[in-house]
Amino acid sequence: MLLRKLLRKRFRKQKIQQQITKQQDLLSSNLDDNLRVLRSVYQDCFDVVFRTFLIAGKTKAVLIYIEGLSKIEEINDNILAPLTADTEGNEGSSFETLKEKIHISKIQEIQTVTDCLGNISNGNPILLMQQEERGFALGLANWDKRQIEEPTAESVVRGPREGFIETLGVNTSLIRRKIKSPNLKMKSMKIGRYTNTDVVIAYIEGLVDQALIEEVKNRLQRIEIDSVLESGYIEEMIEDNPYSPFPQLINTERPDVAAANLLEGRVAILIDGTPFVLIAPVTFFSLLQSSEDYYQRSLISSSIRLLRFLFMAVSLILPSLYVAVLTYHQEMVPTALLISVAASRESVPFPALVEALLMEITFEALREAGVRLPKQIGSAVSIVGALVIGQAAVQAGLVSAPMVMVVAITGIASFMMPHYTQGMTLRMLRFPMIFLAGMFGLLGIMLGIIIIVIHLCSLRSFGTPYLSPYAPMKYRELKDTLIRAPWWKMNTRPHLTGDFNKYRQGPMQKPGSNRGNKQ
Structure with missing residues (x-):
């Protein structure tokens, strides 16, 4: 009982405080009080302008905006000029008729200090009047924006060339x-x-x-x-x-x-x-799909998508497979190739595990350096650096030539990922796979793959299984996973969240299906 009474008292106090705060947030009919509150909030803000003037020479008003965020020319031409013009009668000071004199399209009525602060911060000037407990937020924000350009990280051969910007x-x-x-x-x-x-x-x-x-x-x-x-x-x-x-x-x-x-x-x-x-x-499969897959013909798109899945596996397990075979399973390599690899590794003082880690870390460092350097020299430095360091490392006997080839192929494979975040994931998982291969051989690689698959099966994205439509199996959606079926065959929508409006096109879309009706 005592706890219930204390909770009730606390709830009443919170409700009273909320009501007091709400009342204090309302605009006052006294313009000077509103100005006092807003000036105290924007104290030491030199770029906030308080422009006081008389509407039709009678009613005191103030226009508040941030210099640089609002359109000054439109403020002068469409707000100050018509409102300060001398007119006969008192209709100029009426709040209801004020909208007719403001020659802009977007006007919002506001009644709280919070709304005033929000609109001012967004670049919308605020107009307040004497004897009015409300004001106007004027849609005159002036945001500088970048031109619409093609995204550099998601470029396509065939498809739209426009990309989002910061606005x-x-x-x-x-x-x-x-x-x-x-x-x-x-x-x-x-x-x-x-x-x-x-x-x-x-x-x-x-x-x-x-x-x-x-x-x-x-x-x-x-x-x-x-x-x-x-x-x-x-x-x-x-x-x-x-x-x-x-x-x-x-x-x-x-x-x-x-x-x-x-x-x-x-x-x-x-x-x-x-x-x-x-x-x-x-889902996992949607991260391996590119927008261009749907703009090319289905045979071309399916071939490229299968190639992408193949090189995803290469990017993940090729270095670890090299380490496992050279360390534990030399009998799997043809004799001629094994002799050639052994000859190239004769002067290398490190085991295959250390050699792979050394080259992978160096390659990742060069790739990040190429991203962070200025565009004019970034690509040149990364390519030349990789060639020079790789050649010098082989001649110095620190790494073998086959290891350089394996790392180069792995790097090329990781660049085939259409989404940068998925490529980063494979780059990060490559290192524990190398460690497992160095400790347990092919058994370690299989253990790593099993752990990854188990994790993917347990993963959800907003409740949707990450390996859908394979786990759980949905046969209707398999037409757009490993391959991309022709558009005329994808009549149903690949829903991840339910069967809402599942048909996106008619059943007679196959080319030549209507030829029999032609005269």
Whole structure:
């Protein structure tokens, strides 16, 4: 009973404090009081402008904006000029008729100090009047933005050449250009106590499971953080298994990739200030699919996709296979090749395990150096550095020539991954696989593969099995995994979250199916 009474008192106090805070947040009818509050908030902020003037020479008003974030010319021409003009009568000071004099398209009525601060920070000027407990937020934000360019990390031979930029409004419009349907919904929220970053959840109503929308929204609303400067902040906060090396969300810079995933029943998360859009849920096989797979003919796309899966395995196990065979299973190598490898390793003082680790670490360091160096010299330094260091290491007897070939082939294989995060995962898993091969041989490689498969089977992305559609088996969706069936054969939508609107095209799409009807 005592505990119940204490909880009731605490609840009442919190409710009273919330009411007091809400009342203090409301704008006052006294313009000087509102100015006093806002000036105290923006103390020592030289770029915040408080422009006081008289509306129609009668009513005192103030315009508040941040220099550099608002369109100054439009403020002068469409707000200050018409409002300060002398007019007969008192209708100029009426709040209801004020909208007719402001010659801009976007005007929002606000009633709290919090709304004022939010709009000012977003670049929207605030107009407050004497004897009014409300004001106007004027849509005159002036954000400098980068030109729309082709993404460098997701370039294609055939396909659209446009990519997302750092401005949220431009990114949402790029998706709207792809999907011209009112069923494309976009819900907005703000995350970050200091940055107040705009985050948008995009989905297609009628294709997506509403339980997925609620789950994404709940995970985003639970985030309490000072700042969100990039999509990576949110990705780590909402993924199912944060300790897994495998990515559980796709990040993309391409509007066509985002639109294609939305049409498959997924959800896109757009964050202001970054060109990378998050997509959920994902599977292991979707991370190995490129947007160009759907623009080329099915035979070409399937061949390239199978090649991609092959080199994914090469990237993961080739160095460890080399170490295992040379250390424990020499009888598996043809005699002539074994003699040649033994001759090249004759002057190498290190065992195969140390040799592989030395070359792999050096190659990863060169690759990261090439990424961080300026673009003009980065590629040249990485290529020349790899050639010079590899040749010098072989001549010095530190590594053998076959090991250099193995590392080079492994590096090329890792570059075939369409998503950078998946390639990083394979690069990270390569080292424990080398250690297992050096300790247990081929048995260690099989043990590592079994551990990885078990982990993948237990992994989920927003409740979706990571190895779907193979575990659990869904025969209807196998047409777009290892190979890509022709478009006329993919009548059903590969849903990951349920059977909502599962048919995306008619049954008679096969070329030549209507030829018998022609005269």
